[in-house]
Amino acid sequence: MTAAPTVGTGPTAAPAVRKRADLRTWSAFALLTAPMLLGLGLFKYLAIGWSFLLSLSDAHGSIALGHWVGLANYRQLLADPAFRRSLGQILLFTAVVVPVTFAASLGLALLVHRVRRGRAVVRTAFLVPTAVSYVAASLLWKMCLFNGLPAGIANTLGGWFKMAAVPWLQTTSPPLYWIVLITLRLWLQVGFYLVLFLAGLQQIPRELYEAAALDGAGGLRLLRRITLPMLRGTSVAVLMLQLIAAFQAFDEFYNLFDSGLSGTAAAPVQTPLVYLYSTAMGAQNYGLGSAGAFLLTGLIVGATLIQGRVTGFGKAAR
């Protein structure tokens, strides 16, 4: 079709014109894709390749490739109790926070979906927190809602039920800091997944419910037989997103526990990203940091693939 101008010209002219047209097509393609390809090539492919080499070498305080040490960095990391603990803690965090956020956003979507008046206002109220940064939310949770002061909101509410004031973030047994972490994530994330579920709910044909209602099915039966199966695709996508988001937790842990660079011992939990941040940026050990990045990537990709297999993501996509 790009050779349209060649129509009617002699057969000897055709190849030359076609070649020019191809060149024009090529240059247009190159012009439009070059920035993206170069950017991804530089910041993904080159970066990851170089970092892989760094992970196999002894690179302290410099991002130049140092002395080749093979798998020593990986071995050192896996032998480090702090890193192993951080892996265990992120697994635990994910195992707790994903089901809770999933259930909360699905439940809220089912609730909001049926609201007739003021649905836009209600949806906005749940959605606005998603625009707030983890830093600002951590500040609010740490200094206002869950501060250890008797006048803090959580302690005031507890006081109504005759509970003593507690330092929420510092209490490790029972691990009350979990309540701070989970409620913070719920506030920030529920609105986002709520919108996804609402979109899924809107796509369920009404006739299905009408037909089921004629058969005498009600309430919970409709939910179990129609709503949840019809939301399967959305649910699998939400689960995958939440899984990845939980594994990448950093901002709230860094800001709630003052960990990061200094005083890591005081923090009750440290996620792998916090560990990597202090290794790569604090101790400037880029070899060890790179190795950790690859281990964490492997963990996330592995968990996502397992989740995909268990929930049948491939089937849902088809």
Added chain:
Amino acid sequence: MSRATAPSRLGRALRPGLRGVSVGLLTALFLAPFYLMLRNALMDSTALTSPHWVWWPAHLRWGNFAALFTDPTLHLGRSLANSLLIAGITAPVSTLLASAAGYAFARIPVPGRGLLLGLVVATLMIPGSVTFVPTFVVVGSLGGVNTLWGVIAPGLFNPFAVLLFRNFYLGLPTEIEEAGRLDGLGWLGLYRRLALPSSGPLLASLGALAFIDSWNAFLWPLVIGQDPSAWTAQIALSTFLTAQTVNLPGLFAGAVVTIAPLVAMFLIAQRYIVEGITSSGLKG
């Protein structure tokens, strides 16, 4: 039969009321943090820590906000300007780059384009924030540490947006392009005159999401911008938070200042943002 349906009919009559109340309560619960943040920002520190509950301070201390900008250790003005610049560049540029690439992958038939698209999509497999070490290695070696371009550059290339734009342009009717071609437009003209304008809503929604993500980003700006001259608003706020200050109202005023522009933009662009979230879904 009628005995079996009687309780459920009663339940059905009760449920809307119950639902209304619980939705109302939850809405209030979700909005409460905003109210608390604003209230705290306008109080003085003794009132804030006193056990006596104050719904709304009698004297609004607007001076708490002014004090933030005159605090020399905080660099808040500079940091806000940096954030505005970073998000203001990232949102349009990253969206346009993705749209251009998406158009080429959808419409311009060249051999090997499937392979190139595969290379773009493969980068989606690598979790975003895990790549901070590799990205630091590259940006650092290019001299981007403590510079604004070092904060901006890696965020300009969004493979997921490429995929969304490609899908959008694949669905564009061919008749329009043929008409454009008869008017003498080449590939670039077709893209700029016809395809790009037709993708307005997608541009707006992805642009708004990119602005939010860029404004709220924390780990990468923390890694690359250690110097106050390259701080973003989030870094300034975080430094303030971890500096063991006792200026609580100031802290909350700082939080209000960093979230107010975004909440305002969010409320304006909400329609597009919701559209963007539902159409993409896969934006963590």
